[in-house]
Amino acid sequence: MRVCRIAHAGGTSYASWEGEEFAELADPFAPRPRHTGARISPAAARLLAPVEPRTVVGMAHNTGAADSALPPAAFLKAARSVVGPGAAVRLPDDAGRTVAEGELALVIGRETTDVRPADLLSCVLGLTVANDVTDRSAQHDDPLWTAAKSRHTFTPVGPWIETGLDRADLQITVTVNGVEASRASTAGLARDLGEILAYVARLMPLGPGDLVLTGAPGPEAPLRAGDAVGVRIDGLGELGNPVEAWHARQGAAA
Amino acid sequence: MRVCRIAHAGGTSYASWEGEEFAELADPFAPRPRHTGARISPAAARLLAPVEPRTVVGMAHNTGAADSALPPAAFLKAARSVVGPGAAVRLPDDAGRTVAEGELALVIGRETTDVRPADLLSCVLGLTVANDVTDRSAQHDDPLWTAAKSRHTFTPVGPWIETGLDRADLQITVTVNGVEASRASTAGLARDLGEILAYVARLMPLGPGDLVLTGAPGPEAPLRAGDAVGVRIDGLGELGNPVEAWHARQGAAA
Structure with a gap:
């Protein structure tokens, strides 16, 4: 899976890249990451650093x-x-x-x-x-x-x-x-x-x-x-x- | 103000210490920190490290x-x-x-x-x-x-x-x-x-x-x-x- 962090009109989200659009992820660090169902077009999104690390x-x-x-x-x-x-x-x-x-x-x-x-x-x-x-x-x-x-x-x-x-x-x-x-x-x-x-x-x-x-x-x-x-x-x-x-x-x- | 971070039955909160009890704070880093109105007894709370730093x-x-x-x-x-x-x-x-x-x-x-x-x-x-x-x-x-x-x-x-x-x-x-x-x-x-x-x-x-x-x-x-x-x-x-x-x-x- 390709996990991205994106800025979009609805805020900032984690998402997987599905070839033509992003599919929002609830929490990529969960034992079984779950999609929320929201889809975001690449034209409406900007890639951020994929994590906000503490270390x-x-x-x-x-x-x-x-x-x-x-x-x-x-x-x-x-x-x-x-x-x-x-x-x-x-x-x-x-x-x-x-x-x-x-x-x-x-x-x-x-x-x-x-x-x-x-x-x-x-x-x-x-x-x-x-x-x-x-x-x-x-x-x-x-x-x-x-x-x-x-x-x-x-x-x-x-x-x-x-x-x-x-x-x-x-x-x-x-x-x-x-x-x-x-x-x-x-x-x-x-x-x-x-x-x-x-x-x-x-x-x-x-x-x-x-x-x-x-x-x-x-x-x-x-x-x-x-x-x-x-x-x-x-x-x-x-x-x-x-x-x-x-x-x-x-x-x-x- | 004495700003604390506490664990209690309702989860983890920032709070100010008011002499006899904690008063929950919405966000101590806001320009004007605001109390939520919730009060927590010290008997029901445990002090945590007051911050979760990134640096x-x-x-x-x-x-x-x-x-x-x-x-x-x-x-x-x-x-x-x-x-x-x-x-x-x-x-x-x-x-x-x-x-x-x-x-x-x-x-x-x-x-x-x-x-x-x-x-x-x-x-x-x-x-x-x-x-x-x-x-x-x-x-x-x-x-x-x-x-x-x-x-x-x-x-x-x-x-x-x-x-x-x-x-x-x-x-x-x-x-x-x-x-x-x-x-x-x-x-x-x-x-x-x-x-x-x-x-x-x-x-x-x-x-x-x-x-x-x-x-x-x-x-x-x-x-x-x-x-x-x-x-x-x-x-x-x-x-x-x-x-x-x-x-x-x-x-x-x-």
């Missing part, structure tokens, strides 16, 4: 086979940094060299606490596409990575969740202004999805709608204001976002 | 005046690590030396993105008490701190939110089994609440119910299974939690 966690040391010699490590991104397909990635004027990282993301369907490691993959609702936007300069200056990973709009996710996909070798392609910047397979990651989920679920509680970003197997793609960035994964579709300049008037001097 | 962020380099020479730094804790007053802090059997840190926490009332730095304190709904439980051994091994800060139950918060408190010198007392382990004032922090909020809000979007932990001005208090840990702040009440051993069967070998 967004990414894997460090997971960009290629060589990383399997390093201990696993994870980092948190601010949950509110998530935006949907088509939403602008805002490059703050106080950011340094900022890059896109195309990644496969696990969407958690139910609570992982007290689930045995062998059963953890049953807590995954499905897969989606994520762009782990990162300020490389800030990452160099902040050993905790907080200043690099969590800026507003730095986690585009979507366009939807595929629940049936079960393959270890998904091709991830990142494009900037339509030009291929990176192409690599999730088979190139240092750790597989089961190892990643076991590591993360030991360190923190996960629950419905949470996202586990599995690492970027390909090279990063530098971003500039005015660019259009896309991340495409086999069988999952393409997540596209414009890149805009943003005046970070929030800022106290760091 | 929990703490300040590094903020434990005393000497830290003001260091650049500010922030870390994220997993949002689902939050538990309420009376809930057990579970010490996993694979954790190292684990400590309590008593901290004043800002409860965010509305979105901070696009708010000018000078106006950020108006986004704060009120103050509460937090215990930033930390596995010091894991913090040493994981430079990103993720393994140290986000274990299930590692962020007790409560007992409630005080909306009217406006003082820079609040006394924080940490007790273990009733014995004082630490006593210090928020006046001893390297950075004041306005500086902390300006720093954090520049790095990430914050919104209703999010928590900003402001740093522990006093010494840490080691925790063992069987302990009872308390964090008391002048004018905010006491957050008390039992400490239990927990078999972390989640774990893949790290």
